[in-house]
Amino acid sequence: MSKLEIDAVVFDVLGTLVDEPAGIRAGIRELDPSLDNSRIEQFLSLWQQHIDREQRRILDGVRAYLTSDVLDLEAARLVADSAAVAALALSGRRLPPWRDTVAGLDRLAQRFPLIGLSNASRTALLGLNAHVGLRWHQALSAEDARTYKPDPAVYQLAVTVSGQSPERLLMVAAHAWDLRGAQGLGLRTAYIARPVGDPPTASDRFDLSADDLADLADKLVKAHR
Known part of the structure; x- marks a missing residue:
């Protein structure tokens, strides 16, 4: 070169x-301190898979553009109950x-x-x-x-x-x-x-x-x- x-x-x-994964893990653990590590990793995997899949759909033109804030909120809904979704979605800023x-x-x-x-x-x-x-x-x-x-x-x-x-x-x-x-x-x-x-x-x-x-x-x- x-x-x-x-x-x-x-x-x-x-x-x-x-x-990034450490921050999301911390948010999940804060949400429910009783979760063991394997369960936290399962939730983290759900989160990451959703983000990767939806960004790819946007890149492929299958879905209209949405900001990362919206995708994080969607991912949080896969992990948390309705009362905790908004707080968990903000994990990506910490x-x-x-x-x-x-x-x-x-x-x-x-x-x-x-x-x-x-x-x-x-x-x-x-x-x-x-x-x-x-x-x-x-x-x-x-x-x-x-x-x-x-x-x-x-x-x-x-x-x-x-x-x-x-x-x-x-x-x-x-x-x-x-x-x-x-x-x-x-x-x-x-x-x-x-x-x-x-x-x-x-x-x-x-x-x-x-x-x-x-x-x-x-x-x-x-x-x-």
């Missing part, structure tokens, strides 16, 4: 900067960061403009940032494109806001499918290993691979010397 010359770094949020996230973003922000690019709604991103204190210079929601990643229209949001050509942007994600979507629009890519991510296949070719954000920062500094 050509030399990595980057003018801005674009971050996936859910799973990459924050531990997700814990990975231990390297805050310091890693602060370090990277000293060298690059940082853009958050998420399938989460604008409202969810606001709540999440208030909860975690993520460092970015611009947060973009797929809601602005009225679709979900990996639709190219979502990545185009970052290209437009940055004012740079796609190859001057580095998309960072723990999900190989997300990075493939970014590559389709010409963005450079960096895979971050997370326990809840989607690891690369043997055929994937990303510009960088890092253990965490500190490792990514080290590699970007080296690439720009």
Whole structure:
């Protein structure tokens, strides 16, 4: 690949900067502290399967666009009784960061403009940032494109806001499918290993691979010397 010359770094949020399953688990456990771990995992699986399925239906044009807030509310109805649904649906705004996230973003922000690019709604991103204190210079929601990643229209949001050509942007994600979507629009890519991510296949070719954000920062500094 050509030399990595980057003018801005674009971050996936859910799973990459924050531990989404842990936040949903905590919400389910708070809902009913008597649940054992296996039951919590069953409910978490129901939640995740619903979100994945409905986002795919929207991408395929089977269902009209709905924000992540609406999909979270639907998922919560599969898990909670009517009195607790609204509270559980807000679990997606109280997700814990990975231990390297805050310091890693602060370090990277000293060298690059940082853009958050998420399938989460604008409202969810606001709540999440208030909860975690993520460092970015611009947060973009797929809601602005009225679709979900990996639709190219979502990545185009970052290209437009940055004012740079796609190859001057580095998309960072723990999900190989997300990075493939970014590559389709010409963005450079960096895979971050997370326990809840989607690891690369043997055929994937990303510009960088890092253990965490500190490792990514080290590699970007080296690439720009």
